[in-house]
Amino acid sequence: DAKTTQPNSMESNEEEPVHLPCNHSTISGTDYIHWYRQLPSQGPEYVIHGLTSNVNNRMASLAIAEDRKSSTLILHRATLRDAAVYYCILRAPIDSGGSNYKLTFGKGTLLTVNP
Amino acid sequence: KAGVTQTPRYLIKTRGQQVTLSCSPISGHRSVSWYQQTPGQGLQFLFEYFSETQRNKGNFPGRFSGRQFSNSRSEMNVSTLELGDSALYLCASSSPGTGWYEQYFGPGTRLTVT
Numbered sequence: 001d002a003k004t005t006q007p008n009s010m011e012s013n014e015e016e017p018v019h020l021p022c023n024h025s026t027i028s029g030t031d032y033i034h035w036y037r038q039l040p041s042q043g044p045e046y047v048i049h050g051l052t053s054n055v056n057n058r059m060a061s062l063a064i065a066e067d068r069k070s071s072t073l074i075l076h077r078a079t080l081r082d083a084a085v086y087y088c089i090l091r092a093p094i095d096s097g098g099s100n101y102k103l104t105f106g107k108g109t110l111l112t113v114n115p
Numbered sequence: 116k117a118g119v120t121q122t123p124r125y126l127i128k129t130r131g132q133q134v135t136l137s138c139s140p141i142s143g144h145r146s147v148s149w150y151q152q153t154p155g156q157g158l159q160f161l162f163e164y165f166s167e168t169q170r171n172k173g174n175f176p177g178r179f180s181g182r183q184f185s186n187s188r189s190e191m192n193v194s195t196l197e198l199g200d201s202a203l204y205l206c207a208s209s210s211p212g213t214g215w216y217e218q219y220f221g222p223g224t225r226l227t228v229t
Contacts, residue, residue, distance in 0.1 A: 032216070043119075043205050043220030044158070087158075091216075103148075103218065105158035 004088045009110040012078045020073040020109055022088030027068050032091040034103065035062065035073045037084040044087065044105075047073065083113045117142065119208050119221035127227045133194040136224045140187050140208030146170075147189040148218065149181060152203040161204075164189055193226075201228045 005023040012018040024033065035047040048055055048062045050071070055062040061074040075082055085108040092104075120139045128134050140147050148171075149161040160173040164183035181191040187208075193200055203225050207218040 034216075036218075043207070043223050044218075045220065046217040049216050104160065105150075107157055 004090060004106050006086070006088050006106060006109045008107065009112065011112045011114065012075075013114050014080060015077050018075040018078045018082070018111065018113075020075075020086050020088075020111065021070065022072070023070045024088070024090055025069045027090055028092070030092070033062065033064060033068075033071050034089045034091050035060070036087045036089065036103075036105075037082075038087070038108070039081075039084045047086070049091070078111075078113045080113050080115060083111055085110050119206060119219050121204075121206055121221040121224050123224060124222065125225045125227075127229060128196050130196055130198060130228055132196050133192060134196060134226060135190055135192045136204055136206075136226070138189045138191075138206035138208075138221060140189070140206075141210070141219055144208035144210040144219070145187050146209045147183055147187065148207045148209075149189070149191050150205045150207065151175070152205060152223070153201075158205070161191065196228045198228050200226065202226060 032049050032051050034049040036044040037047050038044045048057050048060050050062045050064050054064060063072045087105050087108040089103050089105060119141055122137045126134060138147055146165045148163040150158050151161055152158045161175055161179055162169055162181050163171040167183045178194045181189060183189045203223040205220050205223045207220045209218045
């Protein structure tokens with residue numbers, strides 16, 4: 001499985017934007033980039049995913065480099081509730097149908113949000 | 116719509132015993148994946164079931180097994196428990212309705228082996 005590299009930890013202030021980086025230099029053309037986060041004492045929660053183009057949803061934005069070797073998760077205004085471990089994951093399809101895949105989690109980035 | 120539920124939430128077992136954990140996916144979801152989370156190894160994929168068939172398997176010993184029922188509920192079993200099996204066991208479900216892109220995780224079962 002292609003690997004991702006994330007900083008171990010990052011710190012932000014409440015109501016400021018947060019940019020969480022992820023390097024994935026061995027990404028293949030069919031790998032999707034997924035982001036999940038895990039709040040304390042909870043299971044992981046889907047945040048966003050993308051393939052080539054930048055993506056936005058109600059939770060965050062995902063900026064993907066043109067060569068796809070890196071991406072950045074952007075939280076536009078951090079809140080205390082955003083304090084969590086953020087995982088950047090490459091979703092590699094196991095079969096050509098694309099529905100059969102597994103997620104390989106790394107260590108993630110622990111985001112601390114200061115009031 | 117109810118989320119993924121896992122039972123029991125907490126469990127204490129003795130080394131050598133076996134344990135069965137249960138996962139009920141979101142209604143309509145047919146894929147269920149299991150993960151083990153420990154402080155040292157992080158989140159590791161155990162296996163995934165789809166329509167009662169195991170489609171994918173991670174690198175865990177044969178003591179770890181699972182099954183899925185016709186209503187998509189899934190169970191995982193760990194036999195001959197070892198101290199190192201103490202972990203948070205998470206299950207996640209997904210559906211073609213979201214293009215298989217999102218996995219919805221349950222709160223997990225915290226297993227402690229003494």
